[in-house]
Amino acid sequence: MSDLSRTIEALLFLSPQPVAVADLVEATEATEGQVAEAIDLLREDLAEGRRGVVLREVAGGFSLASDPASEGAARRLLAKPRTPPLTQAQAETLAIVAYLQPVSRPEVARIRGVSSESAVQTLAERGLIEESGRSQFGAALFKTTELFERLFGLSGLDQLPDPSRFDPTPDDERELRERLLKAGEQRSEP
Amino acid sequence: MSDLSRTIEALLFLSPQPVAVADLVEATEATEGQVAEAIDLLREDLAEGRRGVVLREVAGGFSLASDPASEGAARRLLAKPRTPPLTQAQAETLAIVAYLQPVSRPEVARIRGVSSESAVQTLAERGLIEESGRSQFGAALFKTTELFERLFGLSGLDQLPDPSRFDPTPDDERELRERLLKAGEQRSEP
């Protein structure tokens, strides 16, 4: 392991947040190329299954995390209950904020067809979304946080899957439309 | 590296305090002999000069620490405190800790009417609050740090703005606490 890799490992160990490459360059006083090389070495050393700690690229930087294999033991030691999974309402609200951010609560409500206050509040409490200014009409706007990217293993928002992946298929759409139209026609025929 | 060594490395990585062998035995559900053996392996792997992180044996047990060689870089990286704008949840949590310290997490949650885990954790990570002993019921107590005073430009805690400026009735701390708790219970009622 090179000296630079060791230093970077130490920095990632100490830093409570993911560290961007630019900050590593500044702190280590090495070149960007050297840092990139050192990270590659580290990535190999800390690949999944090699040690207890793995290298993760999240939230615009690099961070160390414990290997999922040790999750059970870690929760026993730290007496930390497993974070509850997202409810359907929370997941939908989070998806809308993630893809449309910054987005206001009324906009979330419009898409979900239901007032989403409690989901928004819970997500904010869990630190997954946060306020980011106001819309022109004064509604609070929400965006996702760095913690969101960390907890979802995203190196950045551009790593979110392409939203077109979630478009209903043309077949689905045709079928829905036909079904609706059929019902509509039936209604206009006495 | 054995599975058990990997798990122990992960546990030491996650724990902010040194971990006693007995706790490692309990968390990993291995025998004491197996844990001792795994620690021996780790000690070799994490000997000074091998990686960025070293294994330390201290009074209370084992812990990981950054290699002293990286201290200069760590200073450069971490010397600048992070000061992103506070979210509403963070501001409320910080205000409660500042005015009522020392205060426990459950008390913060009762006053705010919602669980405040993520705000407490973020504030602690940014060095604005820190643990300071335990309540009589064993809950960790929090107080503000010196960094907090610096970042708010306060020469001391008595320089905090008088809460009566934001509320008509002036209160002493005890009454303030009671009123906050009462309001909080209303908030969490539904």
Add this chain to the structure above:
Amino acid sequence: MAVADLDLELDVFAGPFDLLVAVLLREEVDLLEVELAEVVVAYIEYLEGKGELELEVATEFLVLIAALLELKSRLLLPGADPELEEMGPEEAVEELLARLLEYRRFRAAAAALAERFEAARGYLYRSAPLPPSLRRVAVDAATAAYDPDRLGAALGDLLVVPPPVDTSHIRPTVSLERRLRALRDALAGRTSIDFDEQFGGEDRLTQAVTLFALLELYRKGEVTWKQSEPLGPIEIRRQESSAR
């Protein structure tokens, strides 16, 4: 199946669709709180399961849900464009379709996110204060960055006792079955009862569901009922022929 029997399990309401419409019109449940997309999805899933379309039922459903949607969109967008009010059936279909498609898209995205969350949940991050030597450096380098008034203001907000939360709309779990039983019990050993006398003390929703139950008993031939003038007393009579 009649559209009335479409069973719904929503956050704020559980019961048949018809009852939902009834309580909405009586303003027992806030329309803003009802996830209409879920209602539609439940219905479409029912249709998919069935594999055939009963046009009459579908039409009835569509008319009702379209009305609710329109009503709700007006509530959500106060003073929105007047075109909304002139919406014809075809436009309503397109509007409904667009909404359903958009909702489906985010529902799928939500599922993908939830899956991702699950996969990443095992990775735990370290949360520990800096070692003392580094903490010292951070303090030394710190300059004022926040306004202390922000803390005072945040504390002041917390001192405000919030108005008691109106939970009157979260009670629609009045069960039709239980109201059926209440009616039958009330009629046991008697030939007739007066609705107001018997149920006048109940809250509005319970009364509404009881009336619904009454209709059900009437349909089954267990009771007859009579109201000689609007808003007048309702007399419920046990059908002698019914075996009970």
